[in-house]
Amino acid sequence: DTAVSQTPKYLVTQMGNDKSIKCEQNLGHDTMYWYKQDSKKFLKIMFSYNNKELIINETVPNRFSPKSPDKAHLNLHINSLELGDSAVYFCASSRRGVDTEAFFGQGTRLTVV
Amino acid sequence: DQQVKQNSPSLSVQEGRISILNCDYTNSMFDYFLWYKKYPAEGPTFLISISSIKDKNEDGRFTVFLNKSAKHLSLHIVPSQPGDSAVYFCAASEGGNQFYFGTGTSLTVIP
Numbered sequence: 001d002t003a004v005s006q007t008p009k010y011l012v013t014q015m016g017n018d019k020s021i022k023c024e025q026n027l028g029h030d031t032m033y034w035y036k037q038d039s040k041k042f043l044k045i046m047f048s049y050n051n052k053e054l055i056i057n058e059t060v061p062n063r064f065s066p067k068s069p070d071k072a073h074l075n076l077h078i079n080s081l082e083l084g085d086s087a088v089y090f091c092a093s094s095r096r097g098v099d100t101e102a103f104f105g106q107g108t109r110l111t112v113v
Numbered sequence: 114d115q116q117v118k119q120n121s122p123s124l125s126v127q128e129g130r131i132s133i134l135n136c137d138y139t140n141s142m143f144d145y146f147l148w149y150k151k152y153p154a155e156g157p158t159f160l161i162s163i164s165s166i167k168d169k170n171e172d173g174r175f176t177v178f179l180n181k182s183a184k185h186l187s188l189h190i191v192p193s194q195p196g197d198s199a200v201y202f203c204a205a206s207e208g209g210n211q212f213y214f215g216t217g218t219s220l221t222v223i224p
Binding site: 004033035040041042043044045048055056090092094096097098099100101102103104105106107 | 115144145147149154155156157158159162164200202204206208209210211212213214216217
């Protein structure tokens with residue numbers, strides 16, 4: 001059983017399109033995240049949701065909109081895709097609390113052409 | 114503004130020897146530190162962690178050391194095995210709100 005699963009694994013799309021990446025966790029965690037890994041391999045937090053409520057929204061273009069229908073799902077919708085959006089996007093989840101680790105999905109490699 | 118830094122992008126070690134991966138951080142409010150291992154085309158997987166109230170945590174071949182005064186932590190792998198070849202990310206959190214990651218160190222263990 002995959003703990004954190006995200007789909008699709010690969011996504012190739014043209015500039016200007018709108019796309020979504022889905023994420024589901026079966027760990028019973030309250031907190032879910034979206035991270036972006038750019039070409040420099042830096043893993044940067046984009047959003048954090050706690051029990052369906054947005055708690056962290058780092059400086060990302062408002063073309064990126066997370067949606068959490070329930071605490072097991074956190075989807076990422078991207079409007080008007082740009083070349084610079086090409087990256088690997090990771091979903092993660094964790095328990096609430098200080099001494100806790102995040103569990104990551106396999107990543108979605110987004111290529112905008 | 115990168116709060117967690119891994120200054121060595123790569124490291125090569127002979128099988129059986131010790132691998133030492135280093136990480137520095139700037140935020141003195143970080144209270145939990147983690148190491149993740151990542152293989153190509155996979156997500157990072159949790160390896161080992163340490164609370165800020167400790168200075169050492171050991172799990173089998175993996176030991177993490179924390180030096181709070183220097184804002185430095187390190188991961189020791191001994192003995193190193195070819196299967197340890199991967200990218201290792203250092204991470205830190207403050208109050209469990211989010212995790213800040215370094216840029217990773219690519220470890221190659223040579224048979």
